[in-house]
Amino acid sequence: xxxxxxxxxxxxxxxxxxxxxxxxxxxxxxxxxxxxxxxxxxxxxxxxxxxxxxxxxxxxxxxxxxxxxxxxxxxxxxxxxxxxxxxxxxxxxxxxxxxxxxxxxxxxxxxxxxxxxxxxxxxxxxxxxxxxxxxxxxxxxxxxxxxxxxxxxxxxxxxxxxxxxxxxxxxxxxxxxxxxxxxxxxxxxxxxxxxxxxxxxxxxxxxxxxxxxxxxxxxxxxxxxxxxxxxxxxxxxxxxxxxxxxxxxxxxxxxxxxxxxxxxxxxxxxxxxxxxxxxxxxxxxxxxxxxxxxxxxxx
Amino acid sequence: xxxxxxxxxxxxxxxxxxxxxxxxxxxxxxxxxxxxxxxxxxxxxxxxxxxxxxxxxxxxxxxxxxxxxxxxxxxxxxxxxxxxxxxxxxxxxxxxxxxxxxxxxxxxxxxxxxxxxxxxxxxxxxxxxxxxxxxxxxxxxxxxxxxxxxxxxxxxxxxxxxxxxxxxxxxxxxxxxxxxxxxxxxxxxxxxxxxxxxxxxxxxxxxxxxxxxxxxxxxxxxxxxxxxxx
Numbered sequence: 001x002x003x004x005x006x007x008x009x010x011x012x013x014x015x016x017x018x019x020x021x022x023x024x025x026x027x028x029x030x031x032x033x034x035x036x037x038x039x040x041x042x043x044x045x046x047x048x049x050x051x052x053x054x055x056x057x058x059x060x061x062x063x064x065x066x067x068x069x070x071x072x073x074x075x076x077x078x079x080x081x082x083x084x085x086x087x088x089x090x091x092x093x094x095x096x097x098x099x100x101x102x103x104x105x106x107x108x109x110x111x112x113x114x115x116x117x118x119x120x121x122x123x124x125x126x127x128x129x130x131x132x133x134x135x136x137x138x139x140x141x142x143x144x145x146x147x148x149x150x151x152x153x154x155x156x157x158x159x160x161x162x163x164x165x166x167x168x169x170x171x172x173x174x175x176x177x178x179x180x181x182x183x184x185x186x187x188x189x190x191x192x193x194x195x196x197x198x199x200x201x202x203x204x205x206x207x208x209x210x211x212x213x214x215x216x217x218x219x220x221x222x223x224x225x226x227x228x229x230x231x232x233x234x235x236x237x238x239x240x241x242x243x244x245x246x247x248x249x250x251x252x253x254x255x256x257x258x259x260x261x262x263x264x265x266x267x268x269x270x271x272x273x274x275x276x277x278x279x280x281x282x283x284x285x286x287x288x289x290x291x292x293x294x295x296x297x298x299x
Numbered sequence: 300x301x302x303x304x305x306x307x308x309x310x311x312x313x314x315x316x317x318x319x320x321x322x323x324x325x326x327x328x329x330x331x332x333x334x335x336x337x338x339x340x341x342x343x344x345x346x347x348x349x350x351x352x353x354x355x356x357x358x359x360x361x362x363x364x365x366x367x368x369x370x371x372x373x374x375x376x377x378x379x380x381x382x383x384x385x386x387x388x389x390x391x392x393x394x395x396x397x398x399x400x401x402x403x404x405x406x407x408x409x410x411x412x413x414x415x416x417x418x419x420x421x422x423x424x425x426x427x428x429x430x431x432x433x434x435x436x437x438x439x440x441x442x443x444x445x446x447x448x449x450x451x452x453x454x455x456x457x458x459x460x461x462x463x464x465x466x467x468x469x470x471x472x473x474x475x476x477x478x479x480x481x482x483x484x485x486x487x488x489x490x491x492x493x494x495x496x497x498x499x500x501x502x503x504x505x506x507x508x509x510x511x512x513x514x515x516x517x518x519x520x521x522x523x524x525x526x527x528x529x
Binding site: 006009202205206208209214 | 407
């Protein structure tokens with residue numbers, strides 16, 4: 001075994017011993033780091049899930065074309081052939097009789113419908129566009145509106161745009177939160193390492209006097225920061241996973257009430273590995289800065 | 300082995316601790332560095348251990364000029380020296396064995412072999428059965444022997460000791476001295492800073508005397524009453 005490996009292994013062992021040597025301190029630090037990482041992670045997860053709702057639900061990106069009430073068979077056929085030429089995606093023709101039948105079947109509506117002298121509903125096309133970019137949806141809607149006997153084109157693009165903007169804002173907030181809490185994690189590690197250096201001042205002084213290099217002294221501190229950060233990341237993953245586990249059934253229920261099916265996506269194993277890695281990296285950074293600053297005072 | 304040439308150490312406040320000191324110590328020699336307290340012994344010890352740098356002049360140990368040593372080369376120089384400090388600098392929160400293991404860990408000695416090596420060092424200084432004890436439970440003489448074991452565990456070519464018999468009774472001091480002599484007899488260069496006349500009388504060694512920062516060589520001390528030079 002090379003000397004390099006021996007020294008890294010013993011530094012790692014040393015860091016582990018210090019970590020588990022003071023279990024209460026370690027637990028509290030891990031909890032603080034875990035909570036700090038939980039907030040941006042949970043925010044990120046919420047955004048990802050919202051994006052999934054926005055992107056997957058076809059109801060959101062539909063364009064309804066309502067014809068005028070006097071439009072007859074030829075006009076419907078005309079629109080149909082124009083749609084065939086324009087190829088905007090898939091579409092469905094909803095005849096006015098069919099729409100009335102649907103409406104009558106929905107609860108509480110049959111009496112109202114029955115009191116009407118004639119069918120107030122127009123013929124309609126429901127287009128599901130292939131291209132769901134807000135700009136192209138807008139363009140499609142304009143094209144449809146210019147066709148003959150089209151009374152009204154309804155596009156949920158205002159809603160889509162608002163959601164899109166909201167998601168972007170949410171993402172920005174999550175990024176800001178992440179930066180803030182990453183700073184907090186570095187600061188927490190910085191302080192832990194500072195206290196360790198203070199507690200081990202005698203040992204560090206002796207080690208330096210009998211030939212320890214700076215790397216020898218810093219290595220266990222770096223490992224300590226990295227391990228603490230990584231474990232804190234795992235802690236955050238655990239907190240977020242527990243949270244999403246408890247939220248999954250009520251969210252599914254809510255989705256069902258709105259007539260959709262949606263399962264809340266928790267953290268994937270890649271996410272957990274990434275979170276642990278980020279925690280470890282930030283912990284290492286905090287330890288590195290702290291060791292650089294505080295070890296200079298002992299020599 | 301050790302050559303000092305016109306070494307001067309002046310502290311920032313203007314005090315001149317060493318003035319134009321020159322001497323040479325050959326390999327395998329045992330040399331006593333003596334003088335009253337404040338004469339510059341500890342300053343010279345610090346310069347030899349590269350804890351401080353001379354204001355002018357050069358100190359060469361084993362071909363390395365300490366005055367020109369880069370900062371990051373100092374640890375590697377110290378590993379070749381067995382340093383014994385006046386206040387011993389033992390770590391009281393770890394066992395005797397762990398204290399001796401520290402230098403081995405610093406040089407990256409294989410972990411499996413290290414305890415054996417540390418035990419051998421403890422045996423050499425007469426503490427083979429105290430490995431698991433904590434330094435606080437040792438007597439003054441035993442603590443000093445522990446400090447020696449830690450200094451020699453990496454088998455240095457040079458031992459530098461600052462007042463190794465301070466605060467020890469005569470019997471313990473003589474035991475410590477015998478340990479140093481045993482190392483010298485196997486070829487280790489031993490430099491001891493002391494103002495203890497008893498030690499000097501006993502060993503009849505080469506003596507470098509410091510007086511107010513200036514050095515004079517004294518070939519042989521007068522034998523103290525009742526203590527035969529051996």
